[in-house]
Amino acid sequence: MKYFVLLLLWLLPAYGFAQQLHIDGHVFDEDQVPLAGADVSFGDQRVRTDAAGNFFLPLSGPGRFELTFSKAGFRTQRRSVAVGQTSVQVRVRLLALNRQLKDVKILGTRDAQFREQPMNLRSVDAGFITRNLGGSLMKTLERLPGVKTIGIGSGQSKPLIRGLGFNRVVVVEKGVKHEGQQWGADHGLEIDQFAAGRVDIVKGAASFLYGSDAIGGVVRIEPPAAPTVNGVSGEVTGIAKGNNNLIGGSVQTAVKGDKWFADGRFSYQDYGDYKVPASQVNVYNYPVDLYRNRLRNTAGEERGLHLNAGYMDSTFRSTFFISNVWSKSGFFANAHGLEPRRVDATLHDARSGDILMPSQQVNHFKILNRSSWQTGKQLFEAELGFQRNFRQEHSMYVNHGYMPPAYPADMTISPALERQFDKYVYSFNLRNTLAFEHHSLTVGLNTENQRNSISGWSFLVPAFRQFSAGLFAVDNYRLSSKLLLQTAIRYDHVNFRSFAYRDWFSTPLAAGGQENLTRAEAFGRNFSSLTWSAGLNYSPMPFFARFNIGKSFRVPIAKELAANGVNYHYFSYERGNPELAPEQSYQADAGIGWKDDAWDITLSPYLNYFSNYIYLNPTPFHDYDYGAGNQIFAYTQSRVLRYGLELELSRKLGGGRSVELLGEYLYARQLSGDKKGFTLPFSPPPSVLFSATQAFRSGRWLQNAFVSADYRLTAAQNNIVPPERKTPSSGVADLRAGATLLAGRQPVNLNLQIRNLLNTKYFVHTSFYRLIDLPEMGRDIVLSISMPFGHHQKKNN
Amino acid sequence: MKKTTKLLIPLACLILAGCSKDETPVDTTYPVIDLAYQGASPQQCGTFTRGQKISFKARFSDNVALGSYSIDVHHNFDHHSHSTEVNDCALEPKKTAVKPYLLIRNFPIEGSPASYEAVTEFDIPADADPGDYHFLVRLTDREGWQTLKGISIKIK
CATH class of the missing domain: 2.40.170.20 (TonB-dependent receptor, beta-barrel domain)
Incomplete structure (x- = not known):
């Protein structure tokens, strides 16, 4: 039942759409994360993307439109879109201004x-x-x-x-x-x-x-x-x-x-x-x-x-x-294996910069x-x-x-x-x-x-x-x-x-005798x-x-x-x-x-x-x-x-x-x-x-x-x-x-x-x-x- | 519907805060190995002789219930250090092991008592390498907390 309702909700909007000439589209970043609040403009007309990164720009008639996409923290992009008799859809990917260290805020505008x-x-x-x-x-x-x-x-x-x-x-x-x-x-x-x-x-x-x-x-x-x-x-x-x-x-x-x-x-x-x-x-x-x-x-x-x-x-x-x-680093010598054998304090303490054994x-x-x-x-x-x-x-x-x-x-x-x-x-x-x-x-x-x-x-x-x-x-x-x-x-x-x-x-x-133990049997799951x-x-x-x-x-x-x-x-x-079964987890997150x-x-x-x-x-x-x-x-x-x-x-x-x-x-x-x-x-x-x-x-x-x-x-x-x-x-x-x-x-x-x-x-x-x-x-x-x-x-x- | 129920139980639990009410405090106390009483053995830097026996006598206790213990005797000819005692017993010079004495034994503690006195002894082979050895005791309680005690001994 639940799935059916979801499916219905999902299908619905395909029908309720009025046919007016327009440009619509989706603005997102390099990871497909939708960008909300991005400005989309041509001439003096300006709209903003919604929470899902989508925008809708109604047009009075066909023509060629120079669209500008901008958002704080991202590089501005321009795109030329030609619209004929039918509406046009565009997808725009904005790149983050990563190398800038502009603000002192803990997290970027992104x-x-x-x-x-x-x-x-x-x-x-x-x-x-x-x-x-x-x-x-x-x-x-x-x-x-x-x-x-x-x-x-x-x-x-x-x-x-x-x-x-x-x-x-x-x-x-x-x-x-x-x-x-x-x-x-x-x-x-x-x-x-x-x-x-x-x-x-x-x-x-x-x-x-x-x-x-x-x-x-x-x-x-x-x-x-x-x-x-x-x-x-x-x-x-x-x-x-x-x-x-x-x-x-x-x-x-x-x-x-x-x-x-x-x-x-x-x-x-x-x-x-x-x-x-x-x-x-x-x-x-x-x-x-x-x-x-x-x-x-x-x-x-x-x-x-x-x-x-x-x-x-x-x-x-x-x-x-x-x-x-590549990396190489030492383990704290006195703790490796809890049987800290071979701790040679004289050798280990001679220089603080060298990597001796035990190491990885x-x-x-x-x-x-x-x-x-x-x-x-x-x-x-x-x-x-x-x-x-x-x-x-x-x-x-x-x-x-x-x-x-x-x-x-x-x-x-x-x-x-x-x-x-x-x-x-x-x-x-x-x-x-x-x-x-x-x-x-x-x-x-x-x-x-x-x-x-x-x-x-x-x-x-x-x-x-x-x-x-x-x-x-x-x-x-x-x-x-x-x-x-x-x-x-x-x-x-x-x-x-x-x-x-x-x-x-x-x-x-324990039962007597000697054996090279088999620690792992071959098996498949x-x-x-x-x-x-x-x-x-x-x-x-x-x-x-x-x-x-x-x-x-x-x-x-x-x-x-x-x-x-x-x-x-x-x-x-x-x-x-x-014999372990896959872990199953149910979570609610708000x-x-x-x-x-x-x-x-x-x-x-x-x-x-x-x-x-x-x-x-x-x-x-x-x-x-x-x-x-x-x-x-x-x-x-x-x-x-x-x-x-x-x-x-x-x-x-x-x-x-x-x-x-x-x-x-x-x-x-x-x-x-x-x-x-x-x-x-x-x-x-x-x-x-x-x-x-x-x-x-x-x-x-x-x-x-x-x-x-x-x-x-x-x-x-x-x-x-x-x-x-x-x-x-x-x-x-x-x-x-x-x-x-x-x-x-x-x-x-x-x-x-x-x-x-x-x-x-x-x-x-x-x-x-x-x-x-x-x-x-x-x-x-x-x-x-x-x-x-x-x-x-x-x-x- | 089964999955939904599974999810709802903890949810209801959380909302009603019913889960935290009946919480019995869990055991977070380690068991104790006592080798510091008259007659306990081995003692730090104790000496034993090849062809004879090492006696082990210790008191174990826990706030709830004991689990099991294990004894591990191995050579320390390479001067590794995991004695839990401070005194290192004037170690002999390092040497290469030829036929070192090795003992690994584990013992369940029947009936999960809160205190127990372990009394047992082990034979040291007459042809074992003499020198410095470690006598390691591992004791668990029923919850799985483990306490280690490492004693340095000498075998002549």
């Missing part, structure tokens, strides 16, 4: 558009990234309410959106799903934050667009927009950090002709061990002395190379992206093509990509459990290679958007093929192959100029196959799922409201299905369950807000129910054979209820002053299973961020100057689940300042941050090192300088 979406979407631009630059892209985004990270050390972190992370958050880079975060909590995303032009964050489920895994949220990373002016342009950026002696930089240069462009970037970062406000830390009750407050062996190095080239004309655009991101090395190579073609009322878009994720964990052999005391000479695997994952991923996406009078209908296909192989002297997850395909349809229906209805339906199928693994050493069995979503957006500005309900799913990953080994980070024996010249308020509550959340459950048992005497952590499923809300409030006070308050609250509870009544792991405690900014009037040589202070108050987290620890409350202050200096005609952008201003010793509940009582980074002074050059800069200013 953010206003997202308030007019049924989904909870936030967007930050390169300016936000520069002002809040953290150790990694995800750390930079942590200022946004509802966004946290699971971090390890100073340079590695993964996104945690509303308390869900790992494979419950999809990271999409340049339109293709980034496949590299399934392996463990102890490595971050292979993303070069200098190369991010814009980051969009969907808080809440978006499975209908991105398939399995998008059950908690989506982080969409877009490259900077292609240059718009012919000629050579570019930018040089330098960065330095005081805490871990980081030195880095990025050079970008682009060249553009009439219909083609090419763009290249090289980034480099090198950093030493980071400092904490403590001279001694406790690793599982074992006191570890720190030399000069430095966390032994947490230094790292990163390199990123990006080459893009594309062709663009008015209807067709195709861009090739090639990138390679990651290489992420990607080659993609992204194309779009507009023909009549139809827009075709496609992404074709290949990525290789190659990750190695280096640690000299130590015999865990029943491994022989000396590494056998006939082993082909290096004794320094603890674990290796090598994954090849092929992706293909196709979308077709059809524009009707009041509708915009998108149908699409996502396919992905993954091949993962493993190596190393230790074992956790077997090699696997996975093929997935999803078909979806999304309809945006404009019920009135203020009311938008979005409905979506999607079907996915996933085929998973894992390979057998047998120990290279023998284990004395097929999963399929139907998901849906419906959302409403009502935006009689300055008030706006949105509501979204839907069902999402997630296919269990190799680790959850087939893990069978000891994770010496936690002294846990992790056991997968090949947002109400007000935005005028002085106030900007958004309140976003959400409610989420999982009928079978997959959870690594620490049992009271130990395992002798496979677990070498360690505690059994078994993957199980339980019913889970989660709810929470985020509040964003900002007020302009005049005279360049503004204040801001960002708050978040999250509650999670398991409703069934062994841990009934407990929360979920990595649940962030409530927090509030207070911020005050003073912007200064631009002068002849100093522009866009600002000073801003943040104070984040985080409550204690006493709602924990094994093996977590209670985390005390904390208050941390940050200072930021920035300006653009004009040296003649050359602008120089300067940004200064003092993170953890008071060198406060505090803990973050979601940090990987939380379990071993490691405090967060101490005071850190971050300075970044960037200088744009070339033609496009003149145009921007």
Whole structure:
């Protein structure tokens, strides 16, 4: 019945349309996000696009019309439209002015558009990234309410959106799903934050667009927009950090002709061990002395190379992206494996900048093509990509459990290679958007093929192959100029196959005898799922409201299905369950807000129910054979209820002053299973961020100057689940300042941050090192300088 | 309709705030390993002899119910450090293991008592490498909280 009504609503407007000669159309950005409030004009006639990005321009007769499309924060576009006896429809894509650092507001003007979406979407631009630059892209985004990270050390972190992370958050880079975060909590995303032009964050489920895994949220990373002016342009950026002696930089240069462009970037970062406000830390009750407050062996190095080239004309655009991101970083030597063997304090403390063992090395190579073609009322878009994720964990052999005391000479695997994952991923996406009078209908296909192989002297997850395909349809229906209805339906199928693994050493069995244990049997699973979503957006500005309900799913990953080994980070024996069913989640998500010249308020509550959340459950048992005497952590499923809300409030006070308050609250509870009544792991405690900014009037040589202070108050987290620890409350202050200096005609952008201003010793509940009582980074002074050059800069200013 | 019901239950729950009322506080307390009483064994820097026995005697307690424990004895000829005790017992020089003594045993604690005294002993083979060893005790409670205790011992 419900579907029938939706179908009816969807079909209705096709009939009720009066035939008057007109031009109508749709204005959107690079991501197909409709742009509301864009001006469409010819001569002195002017209309505005509505919440769905649509406009309607009545005409008195046929002719040729020079239309201008403009909107703050976007490049103005002109288009000549010839109208004969019949009405004409146009689709216009506006490009964001990404490289400008014009206003000191926390979020760009583009953010206003997202308030007019049924989904909870936030967007930050390169300016936000520069002002809040953290150790990694995800750390930079942590200022946004509802966004946290699971971090390890100073340079590695993964996104945690509303308390869900790992494979419950999809990271999409340049339109293709980034496949590299399934392996463990102890490595971050292979993303070069200098190369991010814009980051969009969907808080809440978006499975209908991105398939399995998008059950908690989506982080969409877009490259900077292609240059718009012919000629050579570019930018040089330098960065330095005081805490871990980081030195880095990025050079970008682009060249553009009439219909083609090419763009290249090289980034480099090198950093030493980071400092904490403590001279001694406790690793599982074992006191570890720190030399000069430095966390032994947490230094790292990163390199990123990006080459893009594309062709663009008015209807067709195709861009090739090639990138390679490489990083190497050390693990805190006293904590690796909890059996911190081979900690040579003299060697590790001799230099703070070197990377010794244990360490990880990651290489992420990607080659993609992204194309779009507009023909009549139809827009075709496609992404074709290949990525290789190659990750190695280096640690000299130590015999865990029943491994022989000396590494056998006939082993082909290096004794320094603890674990290796090598994954090849092929992706293909196709979308077709059809524009009707009041509708915009998108149908699409996502396919992905993954091949993962493993190596190393230790074992956790077997090699696997996975093929997935999803078909979806999304309809945006404009019920009135203020009311938008979005409905979506999607079907996915996933085929998973894992390979057998047998120990290279023998284990004395509890029942007697010796055996090289088979840790993983070869097996296959097929999963399929139907998901849906419906959302409403009502935006009689300055008030706006949105509501979204839907069902999402997630296919269990190799680790959850087939893990069978000891994770010496936690002294846990992790056991997968090949019988796991796909996770099903139902969510309701709302947002109400007000935005005028002085106030900007958004309140976003959400409610989420999982009928079978997959959870690594620490049992009271130990395992002798496979677990070498360690505690059994078994993957199980339980019913889970989660709810929470985020509040964003900002007020302009005049005279360049503004204040801001960002708050978040999250509650999670398991409703069934062994841990009934407990929360979920990595649940962030409530927090509030207070911020005050003073912007200064631009002068002849100093522009866009600002000073801003943040104070984040985080409550204690006493709602924990094994093996977590209670985390005390904390208050941390940050200072930021920035300006653009004009040296003649050359602008120089300067940004200064003092993170953890008071060198406060505090803990973050979601940090990987939380379990071993490691405090967060101490005071850190971050300075970044960037200088744009070339033609496009003149145009921007 | 089944899906709708599934969604409505937590919704109603939330609105009526009925869920948080009957919340029984969950157990967030780690179990305790006590080796600090008269007769407890092994003690930090304790010495044992090849061909004889290591005795293990410890008191376990938890605020609710104990789960199981596991004993792991392995060599420390490479001077790795995960003793939970501060004193490092004047380690002998580093050496390569030839036939180190290795013991891994796990024991359920029957009946989930709140306190328990573990008393057992293990044979040390007469041909095991002498030197520095770690004696590691892992204790869980019924909820899955685990406490570790690492003791440095010597085998002569």
